[in-house]
Amino acid sequence: MASTGDSGEALHVVMFPYFAFGHISPFVQLSNRLCVHGIKVxxxxxxxxxxxxKSTLKLTPQAQIIPLHIPQIEGLPQxxxxxxxMTPAMAELLxxxxxxxxxxxxxLLSQLKPHFVFFDFAQHWLPKLASQLGIKTLRFSVFATVSDAYLMxxxxxxxxxxxxxxxxxxxxxxxxxxxKEFEARDFLYVFMSFHGKPSVYERVLECLNSCTAIVNKTCNEMEGPYVDFMRTQYQKPILLTGPLVPEPPSDELDHKWSDWLGQFxxxxxxxxxxGSETFLSKEQIRELALGLELTGLPFLVVLxxxxxxxxxxxxGxxxxxxxxxxVENRGVVHTGWIQQQLILAHKSVGCYVFHSGYSSVIEGLVNDCQLVLLPLKGDQYINSKLVAGDMRAGVEVKRREESGHFGKEDVVEAVKTVMMEVDKEPGVSIRANQNRWREFLLNHEIQNKFIADLVEGLKALNV
Known part of the structure; x- marks a missing residue:
């Protein structure tokens, strides 16, 4: 049944993510869920x-993709x-x-006449533009709410x-x-202006101040205190999508990987x-590799x-x-794209060492992997503290306060903490918490209710 606006017509939303797949993917996931409720996207x-x-957006009569032309900028190849x-310099030009x-x-908005536009951090000018057309705007954050609450x-x-x-x-x-000092130093980027244009912080602040309502990819169970804090900061409605648990892939794992993993x-x-846009330094690769070797466990590393x-x-x-x-018989190092969700779901995989990207946290939990958190930039640092601290569902690799250096011993210690932990008191250990969050995320009734509540929130805003 279609969700309707105040005029009785089906609600129509525009999705306008930033042009990075870490941003595009959550917008696609949300689109698919809204279409189930009869909302046109x-x-x-x-x-x-x-x-x-197109490979992930369910193209039904309720969903269409509209191509945009990126204006030519000197230094940004067509x-x-x-x-x-893109290089970091090109991303600033973007x-x-x-x-x-x-x-x-x-x-486009004049032609489409949607009820709402879900938009990202970079389009700080959109709320004013849409308001002049009588369209409401929703700033959709693809990051954990704790990151916005700490920084934005x-x-x-x-x-x-x-x-x-x-x-x-x-x-x-x-x-x-x-x-830590090295993490705070990395966040200085958020406040820097490039080419005389607004900083990331200035863009986000204007987005949050000017939008009709804020939409966060989270739930009260995981981040309730941070959602409440953001409400006090911005004094406007905050709607929640839930964590947007990814649907299981429909394809099968390549034989190359299923055969190798099947040995263990x-x-x-x-x-x-x-991920595809987080890169380790040569020294970090070396220490990670030596640490994995010292665990004595089989491993697959994607760099x-x-x-x-x-x-x-x-x-090399x-x-x-x-x-x-x-490590010839138990270790593989791969570069390029890989079927990550299918590998995480394989019965032989028990530990996930990763950058603490928010979507990756959810993927690791639902696939019953013990989480070793090795954040390398931006919101990853705060996500890691949420998971290892508030949620107690993983362990962070120890780092030096000023430099952020980690050694092979730090990698071994983190892996052993989650892989060899013995539950002494049910509900207290990392492993028990990880399992509790997994059950929560895989509860379809709970996850579906998040979207149903979001749809009701959209209807209320559209009155």
Whole structure:
């Protein structure tokens, strides 16, 4: 049954994510769930992203993809339509190009006349533009709410030095979240202006101040105190999508991987992956590799590298001498795309060493993997503290306070903590908590209710 607006017509929403697949994917997941409730979805993205979006967006009569033209900017090659193919400098130019899309977006919204636009952090100009057309705007954050609560609040306007960022803002509801020096230093980027344009912080703050309502990819069970804190900061409605648990893939695992994984005992293999846009340094690769070797467990490591570099060559330069020979029968190092969800779901995989990306946290939990958190940039640092601290569902690799250095011993210790833990008191151990969160995330009745409640919230806003 279609969800209708105040005029009786089906609710129509536009999805306008930033052009990075870590952003696009949650918008697709949300779109699929809204379509089930009869909501019409028009999905905006650049042409080169559309084939990949089509592979996951359920193209029913309720959903359509609308291509956008990225305006030409000097230094940003034409045809590069997502950050996965860009250098960091190009990604900054992409934000400039998005700012130049306002006339194009005005025309499309005037034609489509949606009830709502779900939009991302970069389009700080969208609420004003849409309001002039009588369209309501929803700032949809693909990050954990704790990250926005720690960083993207008004007090940070005057409190954004390294020392400031090592401490949470006044009124922040948790003692588990505080940054080390190297983590705070990394967050200085959020407050930097490039080419005289607004910083990430300035964009987000304007988005949050100007939108009709805020939509967060979370639930009260996981982040209730942080949702409440954001309400006090912005004094406007906050709707929750739930954690958007991914649906199981419909394809099968390639024989190459199923045959290799099938050699090992259940829950004995370590799978290690950092996504397509998070890169380890040569020293970090070396210490990670040596640490995995010292665990004595079988492992599969996926390493990726910045655009315009040869992954195979970079791996050869980074791995310790003789490493591949020593782990020949139990270790594989891979670069490039891999069937991550299917590998995590394989019965032999029991431990997931990863960058603490929010979507990856959910994937690891639902596939019954013990979580070893090795954050490397941005919101990953705060996600890791949420999972290891508040949720007690994983363990973070120990790092040096100033440099962020970790050694092979730190990797071994973290893996052994989750893989060899013995439950002494039910409900207290990491393993017991991990299992409790897994059951929560796999409860379809609970997860479906999050979307049903969101739809009711949209109807209320549309009155």
């Amino acid at each position: 028009s999905f905006f993205s650049a042409p080169a992203n559309i084939s990949r979006i 045809g590069l339509d997502s950050t996965s193919d 934000k400039q190009a998005i700012d130049l899309m306002q006339p194009q977006i005005t025309t 609040v008004p007090p940070r306007q005057d409190s954004n030095t390294i020392d400031d960022l090592m401490r949470p803002p006044n009124g922040f509801p948790s003692r588990n979240i505080a940054l 005992q259940a829950k004995s293999v370590i799978f290690c992956s950092f 990726n590298f910045p655009a315009n570099t040869n992954g195979e060559i970079e791996i 330069r980074a791995l310790p001498d003789g490493f591949m020979e020593r």
